[in-house]
Amino acid sequence: MCTYLTVKVDLDGSGKGAHGWFTLSQASVYVDHPQHAPQAHTLNIDFINPAAGPSARVAVELSEESALALADAIRLALASAPPGLASSAPAAAAPLVQA
Amino acid sequence: MFDAMLAETVSFAGHGGDPLEAYVARPLGPGPYGAVVVIHHMPGYDEGNKEITRRFAANGYLAVCPNLYSREAPGASPDDAAAAARAAGGVPDERLVGDVAGAAAYLRALQSSNGKVATIGYCSGGRQSFLAACNLDLAAAVDCYGAFVVGTPPESFPLAVEPLLPIADRLGCPLLGLFGAEDMYPSPAQVTELEQELTRLGKTFEFHSFEGAGHSFFATDRPAYRPLAAVEGWQRIFAWFDRYLSN
Numbered sequence: 001m002c003t004y005l006t007v008k009v010d011l012d013g014s015g016k017g018a019h020g021w022f023t024l025s026q027a028s029v030y031v032d033h034p035q036h037a038p039q040a041h042t043l044n045i046d047f048i049n050p051a052a053g054p055s056a057r058v059a060v061e062l063s064e065e066s067a068l069a070l071a072d073a074i075r076l077a078l079a080s081a082p083p084g085l086a087s088s089a090p091a092a093a094a095p096l097v098q099a
Numbered sequence: 100m101f102d103a104m105l106a107e108t109v110s111f112a113g114h115g116g117d118p119l120e121a122y123v124a125r126p127l128g129p130g131p132y133g134a135v136v137v138i139h140h141m142p143g144y145d146e147g148n149k150e151i152t153r154r155f156a157a158n159g160y161l162a163v164c165p166n167l168y169s170r171e172a173p174g175a176s177p178d179d180a181a182a183a184a185r186a187a188g189g190v191p192d193e194r195l196v197g198d199v200a201g202a203a204a205y206l207r208a209l210q211s212s213n214g215k216v217a218t219i220g221y222c223s224g225g226r227q228s229f230l231a232a233c234n235l236d237l238a239a240a241v242d243c244y245g246a247f248v249v250g251t252p253p254e255s256f257p258l259a260v261e262p263l264l265p266i267a268d269r270l271g272c273p274l275l276g277l278f279g280a281e282d283m284y285p286s287p288a289q290v291t292e293l294e295q296e297l298t299r300l301g302k303t304f305e306f307h308s309f310e311g312a313g314h315s316f317f318a319t320d321r322p323a324y325r326p327l328a329a330v331e332g333w334q335r336i337f338a339w340f341d342r343y344l345s346n
């Protein structure tokens with residue numbers, strides 16, 4: 001099916017697309033037919049920067065199990081680092097070395 | 100037998116006069132020929148849809164596939180364009196109708212046209228083919244497994260598009276529906292619901308549901324491809340157009 005429904009999230013970060021690295025500003029997350037994965041439906045994520053044009057995109061198509069495992073892995077990886085270490089807001093970041 | 104054809108990228112005005120990129124394929128004989136607007140699926144204006152467009156020309160029809168994502172992503176690859184269109188909220192129904200009207204006008208203006216234009220669409224394009232047939236003067240329409248023509252989505256399932264059943268009374272041309280018996284969107288129950296409503300409204304239509312096939316069974320480049328259903332489906336399509344687009 002075509003779900004039409006897209007969950008969008010604003011992002012701070014970078015991605016590497018077909019033309020090299022670019023600044024990411026958004027991700028579109030949705031369940032729909034994949035372009036390439038050998039399944040009828042996948043969880044798709046487009047990491048994009050609409051201001052830089054349609055080709056500024058890093059795309060992944062994941063099985064449901066893989067997507068959930070990835071979400072858990074992201075949380076686990078962040079939990080194993082000091083809180084705020086990878087934050088985009090410097091004030092919120094914990095210092096790497098305590099004075 | 101003279102069977103030469105031409106296929107090329109063209110541009111014409113769509114909804115609101117916006118320039119639309121489109122892929123046209125047409126027999127080079129004098130005609131007059133019936134014509135088909137191919138409405139691409141949600142993944143975009145891709146090779147598969149261009150191949151479908153050429154297939155109509157090879158079978159004696161003028162055919163054009165407008166790039167419905169021309170505005171969001173001119174010149175982008177089909178998958179990037181589809182992602183950009185999705186991120187921008189998708190194709191609004193009103194714009195779709197205007198774009199198909201532009202494509203139909205382009206076809207009718209071709210010297211070898213017999214003036215009769217049909218639509219065919221796949222997946223989201225199936226719904227859009229039905230939508231166009233409820234809003235434009237067409238000679239025939241084909242809906243290939245379009246979801247949300249019918250169907251009240253579950254409450255937990257917010258939808259960006261409206262079901263079209265409430266406007267089914269405006270369906271202005273014969274409709275051929277081709278569905279997979281194993282599809283969930285549209286489900287066999289939804290296909291039956293549409294069938295009952297079109298019967299009640301006295302519309303001319305013919306539905307076929309193929310056993311062993313699900314969604315996208317025509318898509319030769321996807322695992323959902325089902326050759327038996329696709330071969331019979333193509334036969335049904337050409338029989339339909341032979342009946343309603345001939346001179």
